[in-house]
Amino acid sequence: MASSNNTTYGHQQLENFLLDPTYLNFNHGSFGTAARSVLDAQHNYVLQQEARPDIWFRETYKTLIVETREKVSKECGLSTADNLVLLENASAAVNAIFRSLSLQPGDIFVYFSTAYGMVKHTAAWLEVDKGIKILEVQITVPITSTQSLLDPMRDALKYLSAEEKAKVKIATFSHISSVPAFIEPIKELAEIVKSVNPNALVLVDGAHAIGQIPVDIPSLGNIDYYLSNAHKWLYAPKGSAFLWTNPQQIDTLRPQPSVISSENNVAGGTDYLTRFGYTGTKDFTAYLSISDSLDFRDSLEEVNGKGSIIEYTHGLAEWAGDHLTELWKTSRLSPPEFEAALFNVVLPTTDYDLATQMQTDLLNDHGIYMLALLDQPTNIVYTRLSSQIYLERDDFVKLGDLVLDYLTRSS
């Protein structure tokens, strides 16, 4: 059971993490960072695993994984844990689903231009291996309203022929996209896809969601798969994620993990939970630590109020977005309601090479990690920043001043 040493949000939280004191992390989003007490809990599992290996793999791990699945399911608004499995990351979940589908040449895979690279690469593999077709729908920034996301999808599907519509087999949306980071209107997007072909499968890539925004899977409407990483925003160790499959698809489509283990006999009808429950001998302790990361968060929220982590990180992001756009005389890539703790601010330069050099120099000279990004096809140079419970307004003030100073000196 992992708990917090210090409960005050802001710099005092650094005590609960292992971040280097000389490193100022504005990019929690890419890899997260685990809480100290959660890593201690994980280490305790490792000790049990190594002390009595057979007991661990045959009994203890199997009991703990059920408890963890139940806790995660409850956190996601699910009334049963029967459809949720744990795995190592979002990439494993996407690959498990798409590579176990039986697809025919000409079947269509739809996604936005902002889909994560791994999703695009998995689709590209299906294109090469199975002859499917990819329909990439361009999102143009800045987005100004929900229609900026719904209209391009609606239009792209509207002009398909009746034959092509019937071939739309998979659509993937990000609950929060990676770069740029936007919260996507999942329910409405799923409705658009299913209105074109009711049999199309909708997978929601929520890699950035759990811990950053409330996740309530039933409220997302008619979706078939939902996955999220616990190692990004939930403070769990690396290699911890979950996948929910709509029960309607579990028996008909039989999703398989990428690794088929000694406990997974496809011909013998091994069930979904067993298939994903054991994927060969490895360290599964990160999966179990998701439970401890939920405990860690509960211990903070017992003092600061339920929902206070998200409230603090969103509030800080919104303040920082306002501060930086005012200081840099630039803009955001969307209205604030499309952003959560991840937010995009246009940098006060149009020179991407200079921005990437600045990223390197800020790290080397000030220990600051900040991503410089280039949007295509607009050529807008921007940064995607992460707010966190261990950051304060002062950190963003410092970043704002350093960026302005750097770019003024370099121009």
Ligand SMILES: Cc1ncc(COP(=O)(O)O)c(C=O)c1O
């Ligand atoms: C939207 C999105 N999906 C999937 C992933 C992949 O996550 P992982 O590397 O943990 O598999 C990421 C990683 O940043 C992401 O941003």
